[in-house]
Amino acid sequence: MDPVPLAGQIASIGMSRAALVVASNRGPLSFSLDERGDPVPSGSSGGLAGALHLVVAGSDAAWVACVMSEADRKAAAAGLMAAEGVQLVTVEPDPDTYRMAYDVVSNATLWYLHHLLFDLSRRPRLDRHWHEAWSAYRTFNALFAQAIDEVAARGATVLVQDYHLSLVPGLLASRRPDLDVVHFTHTPFADPATLRVLPVAARTELLDGLAAARRCGFHTERWAAAFRACCADSGIAPPPTFVSPLAPDAPLLTQRAGAPTVAAARAQLDAVVGGRKLVLRVDRVDPAKNQLRGFWAFDELLEREPSLRGEVVLVALAYPSRQSLPDYQAYAAEIEHTAAVVNERWGDGQWQPVILDVADDPDRSFAALTRYDVLLVNPIRDGLNLVAKEGPLVNQVDGVVALSQEAGSFEELRSAVVALNPYDVSGTAEALAHALAMDGAERARRAAELRRLVTARTPRDWLSDQLDLRG
């Protein structure tokens, strides 16, 4: 491993050498501070960490994750970070290193490239501040590589997760050639023309970093092919790739949807929606999720179909995300503004067409998923989109899924969803009209097919694919 300056600390609880190591930016639990400044577990820990937790809990795996906040730091110090049956190793970069690696490179550069989010005539501005941030990203990855090196037994399998840790396989390759390093990307992967935005040295370092893995995994063949094309465009031999879409844990979801707190949230929702049709969306606030065009499509639907006015509600559950990035703050403001425009245009004293709720409330989300007539999932690009799989599992009224062709899960679900082009506002309005007009028999047929497709795989299958247990 090339010497890289390390700006941070590594800590582990009950360290012993592990034959299976998982590495991800976010750990099994995340924390916030209560009013006394003490760390308490916070609501959700994100889809990826949740899925990882499901599959590694109770194994002898070690989990290398990052201390992300003051609350996390206090929780780690108090021994609260470790989850059941997991040996946790925390990586704690200094705050500047973390901000540059996480905000500037991971989220405001790589996430943007993989999701086609840059307004390229203006952004990114790859100036000397950005180049410093790239160095910090390398340092951040080196901290993880060092922690993995310390905890991994000889010949261990290491499952490196996602775009925050693209350089880890490369940083481990020379130091620990005994390790079986697998990298799994949960986002889409940029096409060559888009990845060329990166300075050539950074692009080469990124691809070399990933290509040093024994295998690289993706949620769909499209992203795997894009990765191989990027390697070819840079003259880098790609490693073997594999495709393994993540799946929800059906028994766990069903159980959660039956909780009394969910029933209470459902009663509240029923009181608001009444006998109207419910179009639902559940997403993080993120430009990739395409909330704006969802509202515009709903607006066009109401314009074209007067019979729907007063008879349908769009409930948009949009929970906050990455609020340290100005773009995300701006996008959140645009969401609020656009919802208000639609309500102003069509609403009356009896009917509010769009109900936007920006609270992070999993009970409310579950309740809404049980009740939707149409689930609108229209990202401009999405690695997988787990909500499109979770909805059909818990929905109780044979709700229809209107799904973007640019979501990774579209490949698996295409036979049972109403497809849409996320850029095509008119086409999205048509998809909503079609889904809302569908008769009961067709809804039931599609709902059954969706459940069959979604339950065909489990989180354990996804883990097995990474471990290559299926031959």
Add this chain to the structure above:
Amino acid sequence: MDPVPLAGQIASIGMSRAALVVASNRGPLSFSLDERGDPVPSGSSGGLAGALHLVVAGSDAAWVACVMSEADRKAAAAGLMAAEGVQLVTVEPDPDTYRMAYDVVSNATLWYLHHLLFDLSRRPRLDRHWHEAWSAYRTFNALFAQAIDEVAARGATVLVQDYHLSLVPGLLASRRPDLDVVHFTHTPFADPATLRVLPVAARTELLDGLAAARRCGFHTERWAAAFRACCADSGIAPPPTFVSPLAPDAPLLTQRAGAPTVAAARAQLDAVVGGRKLVLRVDRVDPAKNQLRGFWAFDELLEREPSLRGEVVLVALAYPSRQSLPDYQAYAAEIEHTAAVVNERWGDGQWQPVILDVADDPDRSFAALTRYDVLLVNPIRDGLNLVAKEGPLVNQVDGVVALSQEAGSFEELRSAVVALNPYDVSGTAEALAHALAMDGAERARRAAELRRLVTARTPRDWLSDQLDLRG
């Protein structure tokens, strides 16, 4: 040809059936109105129309072009439109059709897609207005197809130019299978992931339209490959493609650069620049040209190299373009603002670091091209970029060309330019520093090599490639 409603008129001067027909949005001459409201030829008629004029003047070709403005309309009526030795056929769409076809689809959709200019989380908004505009684009193309049908002799060769006329080959195919239709694209071509932004029906219509040509031409293999990949992504068999970079007319340019009006402009420039080094850029105001990052790179250069302060001037000649598009107005304002920021930061009473001039003054441009020490050409994406070829032909001081890897002309000129990644502000600053520090021998070697590369082809070669005269 499918029946398409025609909203416009076709007129020709001395119509006779022609064995060679050229079709382009813009005609050989463009006009403005003088103070009495009479049409007078206006300054430049654009690179493409100029090149076409060079190669068809004096032939028996017919040229089908659009009446674009009130001034054009008056000029056409007065018989002023026809250029020497060209049989002009004008297409005059009604103003609404033209606005939707030209502004909304050609310039604000297809140009944006081919140049990666959309801020995709917000734009385009493909709503019912856009779908109406797409119909207008079809109508506009059908007007051209009808005009070509009327003027083309049996078995004639038809050279259809650029993204405004993508549907023309398809619209001619069934009506006139006798014609040898060639389409040439002067822009880059979008990659499949980007072209998927279009509604599937429009995308298919666009690619089918182009694929109906006998052959499709591009300035570089990269754009040809992107077109073929888009066809493959849509399940469409691509037509044969060919690569034929346009070249400047060296004798004509040399002659123009020697004009007395150019000498006068040169004297003015010399008075301003004095003995300082001159970094020059000459572009239309266009987000694809990347003026903003050029200023930021110059700013970073001055920050890193104190010895250059007071010793170098960036002259940015940025002539107005597409001012009917709000995005272009916004970009022009950002250019002015950013230049002012750099001047505010570094300038003093004796030295203004950035001299921004937004007048459309060809004499001034020629004068500056004779004098640059470094020509900065940093588009984020460019079909060819003719300025990168014109500069070395007229420059008198062995000026260095710093050229974007994303310009089509980079393929031809790479051995003699300083390459840059247009997104990499720091890298662009380094390229400028390297170019400015180059010794005289190296400058002379590169300048000679550039002249050799640029004069290796002529506009006639480009025409011959379209006519397939070279076997």
